[in-house]
Amino acid sequence: MTLENLLLVNFKNYKDSSFNFNSRFNFIYGDNGNGKTNLLEAISMLCYTKSFLQSSEIECVKYGESEFEVSGSFRNSLNSSQKVAYRYSADENRKSVSVNNEVLGRLSSFFGELPLVVLAPGDLKLTQGTPGDRRRNFDIIISLMSHLYFDDLKNYTRIVKQKNSLLRDNLLTKKYSNSKLIDLVEPWNTELIDAGIKLIQRRAGFTTEFQEYMNINFHDIVGDRYQPIISYKPDIYEGFNNGTFDVINIRNRFENKITEFYPLEVKRGMSLVGPHRDNYVFTMLKNGNSFDVRTFASQGEHKTFIVALKFSEYEYLKNKTESEYKGEPILLLDDLYSELDRSRKEKITNLLPKLNQVFLTTTDTGYLELLKQNFKEDELSSFNIINGTQKAAG
Ligand SMILES: Nc1ncnc2c1ncn2[C@@H]1O[C@H](COP(=O)(O)OP(=O)(O)OP(=O)(O)O)[C@@H](O)[C@H]1O
Ligand SMILES: [Mg+2]
Structure with a gap:
C-alpha cells in the first residue's frame, strides 16, 4: 500500500x-x-x-x-x-x-x-517507560494483523471496566454485604478469565514469532555483539516461558491468583489480576552477560533497540498481511x-x-x-x- x-x-x-x-x-x-x-x-x-x-x-x-x-x-x-x-x-x-x-x-x-508502522522520538518510552507503554505498542501491532484480537481486546477491556466500576462503587458506598459482593463479582471474573486467556495466548504466540524478526533486524544493525531478547511476562504467571502455552495450566493460575487477590481488589476498589497488567521485558545479551535494557542501556542502545523493534514490526506485518490485498x-x-x-x-x-x-x-x-x-x-x-x-x- x-x-x-x-x-x-x-x-x-x-x-x-x-x-x-x-x-x-x-x-x-x-x-x-x-x-x-x-x-x-x-x-x-x-x-x-x-x-x-x-x-x-x-x-x-x-x-x-x-x-x-x-x-x-x-x-x-x-x-x-x-x-x-x-x-x-x-x-x-x-x-x-x-x-x-x-x-x-x-x-x-x-x-x-x-x-502503518511509526517510529517516533516518543517511542523511547517503549524501553524506558511503563509496562502499559509496551502493552499498548504490541496491542496495536497484533490488532493491525488480527481483527479477532482487536475485538477480543475490546471485549476484555469492557469486562475490566465493568468489574472496576462495581468494585469502586462498593468501595465508595459499602452497599453490598460480603456474600452479595462475591455473587456480583464472580460472573465478571468468569468472563474476565475466559477473555483474558485469549489475550495471553495471542500475546505469547506473537512474542515467540516476533523474536525471530528482532534477531534478524538487530543483527543487521549491530552485528553479533548483542542479542536482543523480548520476554512476555503475563501478570498471572511471571515465570512464563515464551512458547510453552498450556491452557489448563494458565487457567488454573489465573483462577488461583484472582481468588488470592480478591480481598485486595475489594480494598482498593479495582481489578488487580489479568492481562491488563501484563508486561514485556527487554533484555540484551552482550559479551555473554544479560542486561535489562530499561535500566542499563545507553541512549544509543535504547534507540538501536527501538529502531530494530520498529523494522521488525514492519516486516512482521508485511508477512502477516502479504496474502491480502x-x-x-x-x-x-x-x-x-x-x-x-x-x-x-x-x-x-x-x-x-x-x-x-x-x-x-x-x-x-x-x-x-x-x-x-x-x-x-x-x-x-x-x-x-x-x-x-x-x-x-x-
Ligand atoms: N493546533 C495548532 N495550531 C497551529 N500550530 C500548531 C498547533 N499545534 C502545534 N502547532 C505548532 O506546530 C509546531 C510543531 O510542529 P512539529 O512538531 O511538526 O515540528 P517539527 O518540524 O517536527 O520539529 P522538530 O524538528 O523539533 O521535531 C509548533 O511550532 C507548534 O506551535
Ligand atoms: Mg518533530
Missing part, C-alpha cells in the same frame, strides 16, 4: 497544503518546529483513524480555526485507489472519517485496513537518525531500500547524500517544510 497524496486544511500549523508523495522514499526536512512531525501525525490519522501521538482532535485544529480536514489517496496492491478523509469540527465536537466519500459508521471496523505497510520514521553513531546510521540506511514506502523526517539535509547512494533518482523525493508549507525540492 502506498500513500499517493495528502491534503491538510487547518491541521495544526498547516493552513492549506498538499503533497504528492513518492511511492518509495520521502525525505522530509526542515528546522525545528516547522511541521515535520505534524505531517506524519496527519498520515497516522488516516491510517489508524487516530493520532499516533494520541493528540485529541481539538489540539489538531489550527489555532484560531474551528475545524480541520486531512485527506489522502492510498493505492493498494491490486492497484485500486481509496480516498480517505478525516474531518473534525470543534463547534460540533464531531469527527467523521470517510472512505471514497462514504462516511464510516464504526471506525474500529476500518482499523488494520491501512497498515492491502500490500506492505507504510513506515513513518520521525527523526530516525538521532542518538545513533555513524556506523549504525549507515547500516540502517542500507536497510531502507527493501522497505515499501517510507517517510523520514530530519533537520539535517546531510543525510540526503547518504540516501541518494541507496535509492535511484526517481525513487526519492524530498520536501522542505517551512512553517507548515512545503517547498518541493526534488
